[in-house]
Amino acid sequence: MSDLPAGTVLKTTPLTEAHVALGAKMVEFAGYDMPVQYPDGVLKEHLWTRDEAGVFDVSHMGPSFLTLNNRSGDPDADHKAVAALVEPLICGDIGGLKRGQLRYTLLLNDDGGILDDLMIGRPAEADAQGSLQIVVNAGTKDADFARIEQAVAGEARLERADENALIAVQGPKAVDVVGRLMPEARELVFMTFRRIGWQGHDLSVSRSGYTGEDGYEILVPRPVAASFWNTLLADERARPIGLGARDSLRLEAGLPLYGHDLDTSVSPVEADLGFALSKRRREAGDIPGWTRIAREMTHGPSRVRVGLKVLEGAPAREGAEVADEAGTVIGRVTSGGFSPSLRQPIALAFVPPIHSQAGTKLKVLVRGKAQAAEVVPTPFVAHRYVRKL
Amino acid sequence: MRFTKDHEWVELSGDVATIGVTAYAAEQLGDVVFVETPEVGKTVKAGDNLAVVESVKAASDVYAPISGEVVEANAALSDAPETVNAAPEAAGWFAKLKVANPAEVDRLMDRAAYEAYLQTL
Numbered sequence A: 001m002s003d004l005p006a007g008t009v010l011k012t013t014p015l016t017e018a019h020v021a022l023g024a025k026m027v028e029f030a031g032y033d034m035p036v037q038y039p040d041g042v043l044k045e046h047l048w049t050r051d052e053a054g055v056f057d058v059s060h061m062g063p064s065f066l067t068l069n070n071r072s073g074d075p076d077a078d079h080k081a082v083a084a085l086v087e088p089l090i091c092g093d094i095g096g097l098k099r100g101q102l103r104y105t106l107l108l109n110d111d112g113g114i115l116d117d118l119m120i121g122r123p124a125e126a127d128a129q130g131s132l133q134i135v136v137n138a139g140t141k142d143a144d145f146a147r148i149e150q151a152v153a154g155e156a157r158l159e160r161a162d163e164n165a166l167i168a169v170q171g172p173k174a175v176d177v178v179g180r181l182m183p184e185a186r187e188l189v190f191m192t193f194r195r196i197g198w199q200g201h202d203l204s205v206s207r208s209g210y211t212g213e214d215g216y217e218i219l220v221p222r223p224v225a226a227s228f229w230n231t232l233l234a235d236e237r238a239r240p241i242g243l244g245a246r247d248s249l250r251l252e253a254g255l256p257l258y259g260h261d262l263d264t265s266v267s268p269v270e271a272d273l274g275f276a277l278s279k280r281r282r283e284a285g286d287i288p289g290w291t292r293i294a295r296e297m298t299h300g301p302s303r304v305r306v307g308l309k310v311l312e313g314a315p316a317r318e319g320a321e322v323a324d325e326a327g328t329v330i331g332r333v334t335s336g337g338f339s340p341s342l343r344q345p346i347a348l349a350f351v352p353p354i355h356s357q358a359g360t361k362l363k364v365l366v367r368g369k370a371q372a373a374e375v376v377p378t379p380f381v382a383h384r385y386v387r388k389l
Numbered sequence B: 001m002r003f004t005k006d007h008e009w010v011e012l013s014g015d016v017a018t019i020g021v022t023a024y025a026a027e028q029l030g031d032v033v034f035v036e037t038p039e040v041g042k043t044v045k046a047g048d049n050l051a052v053v054e055s056v057k058a059a060s061d062v063y064a065p066i067s068g069e070v071v072e073a074n075a076a077l078s079d080a081p082e083t084v085n086a087a088p089e090a091a092g093w094f095a096k097l098k099v100a101n102p103a104e105v106d107r108l109m110d111r112a113a114y115e116a117y118l119q120t121l
Helices: A016-021 A042-051 A075-089 A141-152 A174-181 A183-187 A222-233 A243-252 A279-284 A290-299 B023-029 B111-119
Strands: A025-029 A032-037 A053-057 A062-068 A102-108 A114-121 A131-136 A156-160 A165-170 A193-198 A201-206 A215-220 A238-240 A304-310 A321-323 A329-339 A344-351 A361-366 A369-376 B008-013 B016-021 B032-036 B049-055 B059-063 B068-073 B095-099
Touching: A016 A025, A016 A032, A016 A222, A032 A243, A042 A053, A042 A238, A042 A243, A053 A174, A053 A222, A053 A243, A062 A075, A062 A141, A075 A131, A075 A141, A114 A141, A131 A141, A141 A156, A165 A174, A165 A222, A174 A183, A174 A215, A174 A222, A183 A193, A201 A222, A215 A222, A222 A238, A243 A329, A243 A344, A304 A329, A304 A361, A329 A361, A344 A361, B016 B023
Parallel strands: A053 A238
Antiparallel strands: A025 A032, A053 A165, A062 A131, A062 A156, A102 A114, A114 A131, A165 A215, A193 A201, A201 A215, A304 A344, A304 A369, A321 A329, A321 A361, A329 A344, A361 A369, B008 B016, B016 B095, B032 B049, B049 B059, B068 B095
């Protein structure tokens, strides 16, 4: 997992000591010392999150705030102005966000290749108009921040917030676990966020996540991070969940992982993330790499991301080849493993569109054996987002 | 029972050796969700791949501690791979080998030596 030079000092999060105290197995991830699992193990942690509430330290990710240097005081004008600074880098309509709304979007290069997937939110609060909350991936954050800073130079400032804790609470009981500490969090719906006070500090609380379950992602100031984490875990419905189960949960939810299912060679159309190409941006044709993206939308891409159920044998993991029924290799698995909820192996793979229809019979090649697989719709396990109160 | 530094165990009965992974290995692997056992009739040399154990997260190779011919694979593991976690040094065995050279077994660690080795990890 680690390709760091020997002697590299791993970065820690405000919760590293708490993980060690809980008996976590720690591994290197994106330069951070992170809990891959706790004594319960990946399988139990995964199922607990589906049934109860899982609490995750995702402080290795890159939360940040982009704020206009000169705000006019007109909330909508200031929002439009800051949105216009980042839109040239991404495929989403940020100007059209309502107060308190979050959007999943993609940072694209000039060829339409995906540099990262990220969340951008317009704050709910009147005093924060002209500011955006931007959360990017751990492995790409330095490059992303540099790219954004360069694009906004002179007009806005980007403040990293990754010295704080980012804590996800996911699962059907997440609303009760978080709502007990901060009742206002119950009023959020999926993909909205707001500032909520806790013990004299402002937390940024969003109803969102990476498991397919209802839940929250909460940016917690460093001084109260461990205290907030411990308070969450004092609830018997909540248990700590490591990065191992985070990966199996997101895979069941059919959510791509940057660096595995997405990289600079993959376009939003190939990645089956067409929903992230906002209507206003498509109509304007001002998305980075639009020539390629428009061509793929019209004529179809050469490959597309699909879900596979592996019907026999071993899990097909990242890198496993995918073949048609005649045995011709047509694609490759980009994420794969065992689904604890379905009790069978599942995978995300890229195949030509002609082989991408649900129900198509394919093979996955694992250690020289061709195992039966079938294209299935994703998510593999239904999302349970709370879109209405 | 004899042990390797890769955490396999061997139990010899006549000229047939039963092979599995130790409790320590099972703990390290985490929840086992799939085991690929060898085909009966396959011959292996000491150090060859004998089986593959898959957890939710990763696949791990199990090596043959000794040379021989596979005479039986543990078919029960295909329906109940979790047996490797529940009873690694008993019902969770992987394969039985007809031993080519019993002296290879004697070269492996006994339990006291293996326990001492674990203390060094």
